[in-house]
Amino acid sequence: MNFNLDKKFVKLGRSWGMIIPPWFLKILDINPEEDEMSLSVDKNRIVIEKKKTNNDKRQNL
Numbered sequence: 001m002n003f004n005l006d007k008k009f010v011k012l013g014r015s016w017g018m019i020i021p022p023w024f025l026k027i028l029d030i031n032p033e034e035d036e037m038s039l040s041v042d043k044n045r046i047v048i049e050k051k052k053t054n055n056d057k058r059q060n061l
Helices: 022-025 054-059
Strands: 010-012 015-017 037-042 044-049
Touching: none
Parallel strands: none
Antiparallel strands: 010 015, 037 044
């Protein structure tokens, strides 16, 4: 599945962020109120991934 979404950074206090529309989070099955995310850098790209929970790990066994 490939989706492209062009966004600009916005100032959030002393930090910078991007506003992600709800439909984009729904496609990725991300609940922003409950899910934790992992951020990393890979070859000059920011990678954002949903952290696996204990329930996710058990379902994959």
